[in-house]
Amino acid sequence: MSTDLFAPATGSGTPLESERRVATGESSGLVGVGGASDSLFHMEPDWSKDWWGMPSFSMGDARPEYTVNVHFRNWDDVIAFSKATGLRLTQKSKSAWFPAKESNRGEFCYDGPKTDSAYPVCIPSKGRADCQLTGNALERMGVSHLFFVEEKEYEWYCSNLGKERVVKMPFSDLGQGSIPARNFIWDWAIANGHRRHWCVDDNIRGFYRLDNNMGRRVFGGGFFNAIESFVDRYRNVALAGPHHTGFVRSDRPRLSPVLWNSRVYSCILIDSSLPYRWRGRMNEDTDLSLRVLKDGHCTVLFRALQMDKHETTEAAAATPMKGGNTATVYADDKHRKQFAESLRANHPDCVQVVWKFNRWHHEVDYGRFARNAPMLRCDIAPTPTTDDFGMKLVRLSSGGGGAELVAKDSCDSPKSPNESIIMQ
Numbered sequence: 001m002s003t004d005l006f007a008p009a010t011g012s013g014t015p016l017e018s019e020r021r022v023a024t025g026e027s028s029g030l031v032g033v034g035g036a037s038d039s040l041f042h043m044e045p046d047w048s049k050d051w052w053g054m055p056s057f058s059m060g061d062a063r064p065e066y067t068v069n070v071h072f073r074n075w076d077d078v079i080a081f082s083k084a085t086g087l088r089l090t091q092k093s094k095s096a097w098f099p100a101k102e103s104n105r106g107e108f109c110y111d112g113p114k115t116d117s118a119y120p121v122c123i124p125s126k127g128r129a130d131c132q133l134t135g136n137a138l139e140r141m142g143v144s145h146l147f148f149v150e151e152k153e154y155e156w157y158c159s160n161l162g163k164e165r166v167v168k169m170p171f172s173d174l175g176q177g178s179i180p181a182r183n184f185i186w187d188w189a190i191a192n193g194h195r196r197h198w199c200v201d202d203n204i205r206g207f208y209r210l211d212n213n214m215g216r217r218v219f220g221g222g223f224f225n226a227i228e229s230f231v232d233r234y235r236n237v238a239l240a241g242p243h244h245t246g247f248v249r250s251d252r253p254r255l256s257p258v259l260w261n262s263r264v265y266s267c268i269l270i271d272s273s274l275p276y277r278w279r280g281r282m283n284e285d286t287d288l289s290l291r292v293l294k295d296g297h298c299t300v301l302f303r304a305l306q307m308d309k310h311e312t313t314e315a316a317a318a319t320p321m322k323g324g325n326t327a328t329v330y331a332d333d334k335h336r337k338q339f340a341e342s343l344r345a346n347h348p349d350c351v352q353v354v355w356k357f358n359r360w361h362h363e364v365d366y367g368r369f370a371r372n373a374p375m376l377r378c379d380i381a382p383t384p385t386t387d388d389f390g391m392k393l394v395r396l397s398s399g400g401g402g403a404e405l406v407a408k409d410s411c412d413s414p415k416s417p418n419e420s421i422i423m424q
């Protein structure tokens with residue numbers, strides 16, 4: 001074991017250049033890597049001008065004062081180091097705190113009334129009637145939702161989830177990924193008079209709220225109500241949704257609760273009147289976001305309100321979730337460059353194909369859309385108030401409701417041997 005660096009941690013003004021890297025998942029599979037213009041601190045100077053009438057949001061500086069890089073000759077040295085320090089390390093560990101950082105994330109949650117969303121929550125789903133993460137999460141929150149399924153799986157979904165929650169689509173196995181289902185949902189929303197609609201992946205384990213440098217799970221419909229209320233203030237917000245828990249740095253003091261004009265993915269509130277439709281087989285979220293941004297619309301990615309997803313690709317998860325596009329679109333990681341080049345072909349002015357982290361990625365320049373300014377509706381006047389939308393911080397009990405709220409989802413894959421914890 002050797003140590004090659006001991007220095008103060010980065011100062012408070014150092015940007016986190018990779019903040020715009022988004023999670024790979026059901027709708028992407030490629031990381032959108034941001035450059036310096038996409039740094040954490042490249043944002044509006046005062047986010048409070050937008051964050052009124054919204055849940056409280058306060059962030060302190062929780063970064064380490066010093067960092068040290070430690071190198072190990074072999075895995076036995078890692079085990080010895082782990083036992084000597086008491087740090088819980090796995091073969092996937094990239095960093096650790098010493099002493100181990102205390103966390104009460106699992107001790108508290110945000111509970112609230114089971115209020116429904118203002119707009120329909122639509123879940124395109126395939127091969128997961130008996131493994132519904134998103135459905136389970138929404139059920140605990142009291143948010144009604146519909147599963148949109150292919151014709152051949154309709155009876156299977158009805159028997160597992162109830163006929164009243166399942167919408168049958170008139171096609172099966174088109175080999176186009178989730179695109180036909182997403183476009184069917186869009187047309188369905190218009191036909192049923194919905195001004196906006198949610199298009200949500202079926203592999204979301206839970207929804208979280210970030211405040212005081214801590215993300216905690218939300219059990220109540222206020223999560224969706226808050227996003228909808230924020231979006232409905234504006235005339236030109238086309239897409240909105242929560243960020244991924246794994247890609248929001250909760251230790252940053254100058255973190256803003258929203259990120260304007262970036263990619264929105266996996267859980268998207270869509271303006272149904274938009275003239276676009278989904279296209280492609282991969283990176284469709286990025287493609288749609290870029291099209292609306294190029295036409296001058298705005299997008300909103302919420303850092304204060306987040307989602308946690310189960311990964312669906314072998315590159316991202318040791319045991320990827322079954323069903324969906326796992327066996328089709330994401331079956332072969334060799335197509336990553338092809339998918340990235342396809343996105344570049346559609347957006348050559350702002351997309352590059354790059355080799356990073358031993359894989360092909362697309363790199364998007366979102367800085368050019370910084371001038372897309374959100375426009376308040378004429379009948380909306382900012383009010384300097386806080387509204388938690390019924391979300392109250394409560395301690396989880398060891399039994400009863402609390403235990404039920406944090407019960408393990410049936411779809412969670414077992415840990416692989418490489419993910420086992422050294423220190424038990």
